[in-house]
Amino acid sequence: DAKTTQPTSMDCAEGRAANLPCNHSTISGNEYVYWYRQIHSQGPQYIIHGLKNNETNEMASLIITEDRKSSTLILPHATLRDTAVYYCIVRVQGAQKLVFGQGTRLTINP
Amino acid sequence: DAMVIQNPRYQVTQFGKPVTLSCSQTLNHNVMYWYQQKSSQAPKLLFHYYDKDFNNEADTPDNFQSRRPNTSFCFLDIRSPGLGDAAMYLCATSRLGLAGPSSYNEQFFGPGTRLTVL
Secondary structure: OOOOEOOOEEEEEOOOOEEEEEEOOOOOOOEEEEEEEEOOOOOOEEEEEEOOOOEEOOOOEEEEOOOOOEEEEEEOOOOHHHOEEEEEEEEEOOOOOOOOOOOEEEEEEO | OOOEEEEOOEEEEOOOOOEEEEEEEOOOOOEEEEEEEOOOOOOEEEEEEEOOEEEEOOOOOOOEEEEOOOOOEEEEEEOOOOHHHOEEEEEEEEOOOOOOOHHHHOOEEOOOEEEEEO
């Protein structure tokens, strides 16, 4: 699986959009970008994934650059409950394993 | 609600005393995973079962074993816990190799069992 690079930490004001970047410059053509998050003392939670088109669901939006070397997870109206570690993972769809990097610790401030 | 259940949430054991952590799922997923997560670190995969096939990670110590008696249950056995094995242990499931929407490849995690070794 391709490696990813994320900022160690980020802050965002409550009610604002949180934009979390991820670099995956060595991504292969058949690899998807997955995002998970882990709220303190809980198991990780799937957020969204995509291949090359932008994706949106009830939790977030995923913007993938045209060359697929980077992506941005957008939480449109961040709340205090969005404070968590966010993991960007690149993997082949259907692969059995997830390999977690260090992730971004996002803090939403009142 | 369908879910991944881990018991107990907190487990205390003594150095060298065998301990078993349990995981059950009501999702009827064919793959079950065990991860170890130490403080301030990312989850690290120990092993997983794809149906009945056991897949061990190359760097998982022999001290860690697993059993999956049926689709719903999976156990993590630590034969002789050391102080370095104190961690959160996460169980996850996924549905692979079956027809359906791509989102079925996501992994569903339980709340974890926090293991303390005295």
